[in-house]
Amino acid sequence: MLTAACKFRNKSGLASTTRVMPFFLSTSATVTPLCPPPSPYPSPHFRLPYLPRRGLAFLAAAASPRTLPPTPRQAMASLATSTAAAAAAEVTHLSQRDAADIDEQLMGPLGFSVDQLMELAGLSVATAVAEVYKLSEHTRVLIICGPGNNGGDGLVAARHLYHFGYKPFVCYPKRTAKPLYSGLVTQLESLAIPFVPVEDLPQDLSGQYDIVIDAMFGFSFHGAPRPPFDDLIQMLVSLSVIGDSAKRPPIVSVDIPSGWHVEEGDVSGGGIKPDMLVSLTAPKLCAKKFTGPHHFLGGRFVPPPISSKYGLELPPYPGTSMCVRIGKVPSVDISSLRENYISPELLETQVMPNPFDQFRTWFDEAVTAGLREPNAMALTTVNKAGKPSSRMVLLKGVDKQGFVCTQITVAKKHMIYRKIQMRHFFSTGMR
Structure with a gap:
């Protein structure tokens, strides 16, 4: 996705406003007029002229040096979570x-088994952690597991976090001999996930881990914790109690x-x-004090x-x-929502050779994520005087000759036919 800053001046020409607009595909070459050939798309429709590959630029300037923009699934999950x-x-x-x-x-x-639950x-737990603590900034995860079901939940979470791309480390000081727990340990060992003895843990975990998951005791625990869990x-x-949360790993209970x-x-x-609490089935009464x-x-x-x-x-x-x-949802400092637009770029080697194949892949991802009208796009033109004009249209199809969209105004077609600079872009969060 490319973000472009466009300046608009008022009639007096004195004031200007900068707006940032996301571009998905950019067609920078001038457009040659052509009549829409027969096509299976229902009328009315209009075919945007085909441009050679050199005229299609896949750019990603909305990414920080460490991360790419969120995928549609991530964007939709974040939006839906906030709504919920x-x-x-x-x-x-x-x-x-x-x-x-x-x-x-x-x-x-009701027929559930303990291993299923x-x-x-x-x-x-793993999906909640991944929802808040992004892999780009929180890679190393220490999971401290107790001897019961809560510890088993932690072992399962460690496996899923591994498959999500994190680097889990497991501290499991009191192993349970039951086959269920032995199987969970074997699964982690098959992934070469390290098991860290209690005595090898540093007193200050800040330097070695980016997240610490507390999976020691659940709702059935009674009494005072015994060694080594008390320590x-x-x-x-x-x-x-470390004051600056930026200098310590967050705790997830x-x-x-x-x-x-x-x-x-x-x-x-x-x-x-804890910085995060993942309640299971339903929150317990103590969660009101969280x-x-x-x-x-x-x-x-x-x-x-x-x-x-x-x-x-x-x-x-x-x-x-x-x-x-x-x-x-935690309050956000809007002024801090800033990305570094210098690097990294989406390199040509990272995309498919055929730009239309790449577009279809990204478009399918948007559809799968459940985005509403992912085929909506803005068709923007600029006349010789530099005056921009933008209209929203709906994509009706994509083939080797280009894009087919819903009928647009006569004035807009006139601008395209006069070889005006043109852009069409999608603002769906696709990367």
Whole structure:
């Protein structure tokens, strides 16, 4: 995607306004008039003249030095998550007893198995992490796993994060001999994911990890944490009190911040202060005391009988996502939303030899992501005096001769036929 700054002056010529517009495809050569040949596209339509490959430039100037612009799926997921957050002003919070009862119902008369629920929960955690903490800035992920189901969720999340492109490291000090957990460990070992002993962890995790996932204890935990988890919790407590969040890895807690009371929260006030909480099935009562910027719900498996019996009010999951944000989206400093437009460019070696094949690939991605009217494009021309004119048209088809769009105004066709400079671009977030 190319962003171009266009200046518009008022009638007096004294004031100017700069607007940034995204260009997807740029046709910089002059246009030769031609009549639309017979085509299968329904009338009225208009064929934009074909230009040789040299006249098509694939540019990406909206990327920072470390990342490319988001894909349509990322853009749609972000938009849908924000929309769901606004709609989810109030959700049901479960007591410890209700949470346990729901698990029994799911794994009893409703036919779920523990490994099935664990897989979906771990996938939810991984997708929530990837939603907020982008791979370009948070590569190294330490997952601290406890001996129970919460730790199993962490093991599953580690596997999915690996396949998402992250570099997970697992601290699993009290391994469970049950086949389910042994299988999860074997899966991670087959991916060469490192297992880090507790004694090898640095006291300050800031220098070695970009994210720390707390998957030690869940809603069924009682009493005080025992070694080595008491020291691990204190390690995360020390990490969370560092004032500058930019200088420490964010903490992500799975379902319950380890050490918290499942209903009363951080009773002592000296517990873990996670930056993200991923509640599973439904938030527990302690989640009301969570003050971090990112609260997500995961575990997209709650059937209607459970929702009805327990009166669950939960936000809808967007699209095919495995997580949904709860509460308000963190405030954003608009002035800081700045990209570096110098590098990197989308090199010619990174695209298909045939530009129309590349366009179809990007267009299919936009359609798959569920974008509304991804075929909408702006057809912009500039006359000899430099006066721009832009009209929105709908793409009707693409073939080897070029683009076919809905009928446009006579004036616009007249400008094209007079060999005026022309651009047509798509603002769909495609990269």
